[in-house]
Amino acid sequence: MGDDTHGWTAAPGAAARARSVLAAAWSCAVTTEGTREEFAGAHTVTDDGRVLLEVPEDSALLTTAICAPRGEPSAVLEFADVAPVPVRDRIRARLWLAGWFSAGGGRLAFQPTRVVLRQPSGAVLVDPGEFATAAPDPLATAEARLLTHLADCHADAVERLTRLVDTGSLHGAVRVQPLAVDRHGLTLRIERVRAGGDVRLPFHAPADDLAELTERMHVLLSQAAAASCTRAPQRRRADGDG
Incomplete structure (x- = not known):
């Protein structure tokens, strides 16, 4: 597709x-x-x-x-x-x-x-x-393997994806884990000491197989890299104002 x-x-x-x-x-x-x-x-x-x-x-x-x-x-x-x-x-x-x-x-x-x-x-x-x-999500039967691999082998990628999350949602976070993935997007679980919340990162287009999912994830990571570049000057300005 x-x-x-x-x-x-x-x-x-x-x-x-x-x-x-x-x-x-x-x-x-x-x-x-x-x-x-x-x-x-x-x-x-x-x-x-x-x-x-x-x-x-x-x-x-x-x-x-x-x-x-x-x-x-x-x-x-x-x-x-x-x-x-x-x-x-x-x-x-x-x-x-x-x-x-x-x-x-x-x-x-x-x-x-x-x-x-x-x-x-x-x-x-x-x-x-x-x-x-209705048809089940095309990634449903592979989701467990995909998320486990992402959490165990690509924790750095999960960390980079948090740059797409509003900084207020990350306040007090002690751990971020991939919670769910389907053809429409990836959901992250943000855990805090006493509570937590979920943030959904939508794909730019649905993914109907593993090859398309790989491309969608690369796009999210590219967006995260761009978000990191825009946040850095803001942090420097904030530090300078202090």
């Missing part, structure tokens, strides 16, 4: 964000009437957002799914979006899917009829139709 930015926004919509959480999640919790089970590495997702779950033959969930009235909401699936880089408050979002299971082919297929996405900004009810047709 080129740099045509028609229809581009600086952040993913709720439906796309929900599908990204689902695409990247490794585990899920399933709650039915009277039972709650945790599953790790047991689910896959279809193109239309249905969840296919492999469960043991002795699982209470299997019995519940077979006996539940067809088409009626009978279960809630919960997915947590955990920041791959160690920070305070690592849960970036939670996704709840309410719906019903059907059994077949040795696994359970879950059809969501209600979708709720909770982020730090609050909870959003996502239209099931929009959820079904």
Whole structure:
């Protein structure tokens, strides 16, 4: 995809964000009437957002799914979006899917009829139709590896990127870590002794693969270098006024 930015926004919509959480999640919790089970590495997702779950033959969930009235909401699936880089408050979002299971082919297929996405900004009810047709962010499944590499091997680049952050937002900062990345931008977590905040650095155009992401990051770093040059004279003038 080129740099045509028609229809581009600086952040993913709720439906796309929900599908990204689902695409990247490794585990899920399933709650039915009277039972709650945790599953790790047991689910896959279809193109239309249905969840296919492999469960043991002795699982209470299997019995519940077979006996539940067809088409009626009978279960809630919960997915947590955990920041791959160690920070305070690592849960970036939670996704709840309410719906019903059907059994077949040795696994359970879950059809969501209600979708709720909770982020730090609050909870959003996502239209099931929009959820079904939305695509996850193209970087969602690679995000954990990308952010971990950035934090572990390029701490100097993270420091340079803080030059794009308003100096007031950096007041009292004790650590800055990469918190999230998607096709629209990079989010930094600014940690202070007792509190913290997040700052988003939008890309000039969406990145749909790793090559485009590399180019977008280089642009941000170039912008950071330019910002550093403009800040330095201001600091010198401020020092001279003293």
